[in-house]
Amino acid sequence: MAQPAKFNFDLDLSKATRDSQLIEDRELQQMLDRARAEGHAAGYAEGEQSAQTLALQQLVAATQSLANQAGAFNQAMDEAQNEHFATAAQLGATVGKKLAAHLVAAQPSTEIKALLADCLSTLTRAGHVAIRCNEELSTHIKEIAEEHAANSGFEGRLIILGEPDIPPGDCRIEWSDGGLVREFDTINAQIEEKVAQYVMAKTGRAPHPETPNTTDQAPQANYDDLPADDMLIGEEV
Numbered sequence: 001m002a003q004p005a006k007f008n009f010d011l012d013l014s015k016a017t018r019d020s021q022l023i024e025d026r027e028l029q030q031m032l033d034r035a036r037a038e039g040h041a042a043g044y045a046e047g048e049q050s051a052q053t054l055a056l057q058q059l060v061a062a063t064q065s066l067a068n069q070a071g072a073f074n075q076a077m078d079e080a081q082n083e084h085f086a087t088a089a090q091l092g093a094t095v096g097k098k099l100a101a102h103l104v105a106a107q108p109s110t111e112i113k114a115l116l117a118d119c120l121s122t123l124t125r126a127g128h129v130a131i132r133c134n135e136e137l138s139t140h141i142k143e144i145a146e147e148h149a150a151n152s153g154f155e156g157r158l159i160i161l162g163e164p165d166i167p168p169g170d171c172r173i174e175w176s177d178g179g180l181v182r183e184f185d186t187i188n189a190q191i192e193e194k195v196a197q198y199v200m201a202k203t204g205r206a207p208h209p210e211t212p213n214t215t216d217q218a219p220q221a222n223y224d225d226l227p228a229d230d231m232l233i234g235e236e237v
Helices: 024-104 108-123 133-154 185-201
Strands: 126-133 155-165 172-173 178-181
Touching: 024 178, 024 185, 108 126, 108 133, 108 172, 126 185, 133 155, 178 185
Parallel strands: 126 155
Antiparallel strands: 126 172, 172 178
16 A cells, blocks of 8 residues: 655745736736726715605605695685675675665665565455555555556455554565565575575685664665655665
């Protein structure tokens, strides 16, 4: 059997030459430079991508904020417009009621005359018709009722009842199986109810209460000097 060769530790590592190196220093430096360049490029690209992502996120956030502000602006405009409509409706109703009050005070028999004309023309066969009105207007209303009764062919009995608790301009007409009532306060209440419904639908709130104006009261009518029939507003020609 062959004897193994002895290892005499005669290898001197210090004698290794430059040619024995696996990678030369120049090549190693080039590899390091390339690695640094690639790392720098990768870091720059990642940073640029992060900046673009951040810019895009900021743009999306700004767009969303602008959309929210536009929505809030449109809602505010709608609310302001609805509030304007509601205020205009209340103002119109208030002015209309004041004008109507002045007109009724100035010519309280005008609407009663129109009501009598409509009723007596359809009640020609009624046995009697009772007319309740303000006592200071009863004489004038009697003349108007008799005139319309004659023109319409009414042959029944006319009863004129002047009552102090009936305001000027109000009237109640009664016959055997029916009747009509004209009350200024009731008409005002109906108008206020309709306006309140409109305001609630537009704004979701109740109408603002009206501020009483003591200097803007309806004038007191002088029933001793009533205008002639042909001077009344609403007179049919």
